[in-house]
Amino acid sequence: MKHFVKLKATIRISEYFKAETEVDAVIYRREFERYYKEYLKTKDSTKLIFTFILLQIYVECFLHQNMRRIICMEFKPPSDGICTTWLEGEKKSVKDKINNFVSLFPGLVPTDTQQLVDIIEDGFKNLSDIRNLFVHGHKVAEWSDSKKAKESSPAKQFLTATQIKKIIAEINALGGAWDKLLDYILPQCKALTRIDNFKFTKI
Numbered sequence: 001m002k003h004f005v006k007l008k009a010t011i012r013i014s015e016y017f018k019a020e021t022e023v024d025a026v027i028y029r030r031e032f033e034r035y036y037k038e039y040l041k042t043k044d045s046t047k048l049i050f051t052f053i054l055l056q057i058y059v060e061c062f063l064h065q066n067m068r069r070i071i072c073m074e075f076k077p078p079s080d081g082i083c084t085t086w087l088e089g090e091k092k093s094v095k096d097k098i099n100n101f102v103s104l105f106p107g108l109v110p111t112d113t114q115q116l117v118d119i120i121e122d123g124f125k126n127l128s129d130i131r132n133l134f135v136h137g138h139k140v141a142e143w144s145d146s147k148k149a150k151e152s153s154p155a156k157q158f159l160t161a162t163q164i165k166k167i168i169a170e171i172n173a174l175g176g177a178w179d180k181l182l183d184y185i186l187p188q189c190k191a192l193t194r195i196d197n198f199k200f201t202k203i
Helices: 025-042 045-074 081-088 094-103 110-135 161-188
Strands: 006-011 017-022 142-144 150-152
Touching (some): 110 161
Antiparallel strands (some): 142 150
């Protein structure tokens, strides 16, 4: 993979030079798109395995990154402790973090947001379950029984054009739910005036 890292530098004139690096979710989006295009041309199952893996990494990075960016931009002094606490919990799961994220905006109406949160959680879980079959070394196999009926391992069953199209549809639904959630959050924000940069681009 060709990885490009965005470099941001901050200079404190009287003290020191500080360089920060941040791996942007767009890196994984581009790699997913590249492997998916190659799969569509070649129908190579190896390309499809990497397509699933990279799509999951992209979605996970996208959600973690944009929740973190929104929180650290919105909750400035004297509320910056919220950002600090959030950064300390970076190892938490997407499920835990999306619920915590929503809870930071008490003006939201649960009946408006809970269904959106459920769509995000369910879509991410389904994709992660598939990704885990591949990255945890599960067998990708197909065989015939004594009656010549074909059977496949769970991992192998996902390696079809139908399955990748199905999961992409679920992720687009996840992205739509995320975007709508941001629309509900924006009126609650004081520092943020635009959320376009944090929205999901349909695959």
